[in-house]
Amino acid sequence: MSAEASDEQLAIRAGSDPQAFGVLMMRYQDKLMRYIIRKSSVPPEIAEDVLQESFIKAYQNINSFDADLSFSSWMYRIVHNTTISHWRKENIRPEGNQATVDDAFLAKIVDEGDLVADIDQDFLRQNIDRILRELPEKYREVLVLKYIDDKNYTEISDILKKPMGTVATLLHRAKAQFKKQCEKSQDVEIFN
Amino acid sequence: MTDISDKVLGKIAEENIAPRPRWHFIAQNVILWSSGMIFLVIGALAVSMMIFVFQNGAWEIRHALGYGWFGHAMKIFPLLWFVTFVLFILIARWAVSHTKKGYKYPLRFVVPIIIFASILLGFSIHLFGVSKPVDDGFGRRLPGYATLDARRDHLINRPTVGRIAGVVKSPEGTQFTLFDQKRDITWTVDADDVPDASQVHIVEGQFVLVVGDKIGEQEFHADDIHFMEEVKDGFLRGKKNPGGPLKEPKKP
Numbered sequence: 001m002s003a004e005a006s007d008e009q010l011a012i013r014a015g016s017d018p019q020a021f022g023v024l025m026m027r028y029q030d031k032l033m034r035y036i037i038r039k040s041s042v043p044p045e046i047a048e049d050v051l052q053e054s055f056i057k058a059y060q061n062i063n064s065f066d067a068d069l070s071f072s073s074w075m076y077r078i079v080h081n082t083t084i085s086h087w088r089k090e091n092i093r094p095e096g097n098q099a100t101v102d103d104a105f106l107a108k109i110v111d112e113g114d115l116v117a118d119i120d121q122d123f124l125r126q127n128i129d130r131i132l133r134e135l136p137e138k139y140r141e142v143l144v145l146k147y148i149d150d151k152n153y154t155e156i157s158d159i160l161k162k163p164m165g166t167v168a169t170l171l172h173r174a175k176a177q178f179k180k181q182c183e184k185s186q187d188v189e190i191f192n
Numbered sequence: 193m194t195d196i197s198d199k200v201l202g203k204i205a206e207e208n209i210a211p212r213p214r215w216h217f218i219a220q221n222v223i224l225w226s227s228g229m230i231f232l233v234i235g236a237l238a239v240s241m242m243i244f245v246f247q248n249g250a251w252e253i254r255h256a257l258g259y260g261w262f263g264h265a266m267k268i269f270p271l272l273w274f275v276t277f278v279l280f281i282l283i284a285r286w287a288v289s290h291t292k293k294g295y296k297y298p299l300r301f302v303v304p305i306i307i308f309a310s311i312l313l314g315f316s317i318h319l320f321g322v323s324k325p326v327d328d329g330f331g332r333r334l335p336g337y338a339t340l341d342a343r344r345d346h347l348i349n350r351p352t353v354g355r356i357a358g359v360v361k362s363p364e365g366t367q368f369t370l371f372d373q374k375r376d377i378t379w380t381v382d383a384d385d386v387p388d389a390s391q392v393h394i395v396e397g398q399f400v401l402v403v404g405d406k407i408g409e410q411e412f413h414a415d416d417i418h419f420m421e422e423v424k425d426g427f428l429r430g431k432k433n434p435g436g437p438l439k440e441p442k443k444p
Contacts, residue, residue: 014211026197029197033196048196051196052196052203059200060209060210061212062211063213064212066292157295163297164296
């Protein structure tokens with residue numbers, strides 16, 4: 001198995017060769033694991049079960065993979081849907097994102113210019129996890145995909161199966177909501 | 193974390209999990225698109241039926257029936273077909289968003305395109321004359337479904353509110369009998385108050401709508417008469433009143 005084979009080439013081969021699928025799993029398991037943990041409040045063991053279930057589903061449906069779509073987006077979509085099904089089955093709502101939120105994320109979101117320019121950076125660094133958790137799921141999801149998972153608009157559209165215009169609107173509203181939450185939290189902290 | 197991929201590969205081998213064959217997804221796609229086409233045809237049929245109903249909605253005698261434009265439209269509104277059309281739009285929208293690439297297109301483009309396509313196809317179906325046979329077929333098979341013929345008859349022929357329709361028989365002076373073929377009822381009509389200009393055109397065999405009051409079991413006093421003719425599809429359609437414009441019906 002060529003290590004240089006692209007994800008898409010491996011995906012097409014995986015229909016008749018499980019080892020090709022194994023290579024894909026090795027490439028994606030870490031980032032997908034982090035994605036599942038960020039989307040929900042489940043412990044790593046549960047996240048692992050969800051990831052395994054997602055990989056099985058992906059393998060069963062590998063022949064539906066269309067090279068017009070990136071394998072990454074296709075796989076993220078399966079994990080996204082499996083995670084939501086898991087919530088429904090277990091009758092839980094995602095309580096938050098244990099986001100691996102680091103300075104890189106902070107830098108990206110601050111780079112948006114008008115977004116958090118007025119917010120104290122130290123405050124933001126200490127409270128960003130909580131602020132993200134307070135956002136509605138539909139806004140948190142797009143912010144995480146864009147600023148933590150580094151997905152572009154096309155990829156987010158393919159993952160969430162929404163038109164690009166809708167993704168752009170969601171991101172715009174998510175950033176506005178994020179800024180509002182930051183300001184509110186900062187005011188509460190100052191008042192306290 | 194390497195054991196996740198090992199676990200999955202182990203489970204695949206142990207449980208003999210195999211990828212679904214490509215033809216399964218091709219078939220799925222074919223079914224989705226075929227269903228889409230069927231929904232399009234159903235929606236177009238609903239459009240053709242709505243055109244059929246509105247086109248033959250007895251508008252030419254609206255004035256004689258005592259309704260304004262909106263009131264008359266509500267009387268003949270094809271609710272079943274409108275609901276079918278709306279339902280089709282919703283289902284078609286769902287189907288499009290579930291195709292491989294359909295989700296990329298915003299609903300504000302997809303829905304108008306679906307509506308436009310079904311209206312265009314609906315017009316074509318209507319021009320082929322399919323609407324009346326469909327209407328009659330539903331009337332025979334669907335309990336509670338009123339064909340356009342039945343609805344027109346109900347609109348036109350309501351003795352209790354002062355309207356009867358039928359064929360003129362034995363006109364004599366200002367009296368004539370009116371034979372309602374559908375109900376097998378013969379009315380004796382006193383047309384003394386009908387404008388002279390209309391009276392002269394009351395001839396044997398003429399289809400008429402008589403507006404006035406029921407004065408007996410099978411007796412009717414006419415205030416005015418609207419002349420009708422049989423047109424294609426067997427409907428009676430109002431024709432230009434040789435006696436001039438109709439008077440406003442008497443308000444109760």
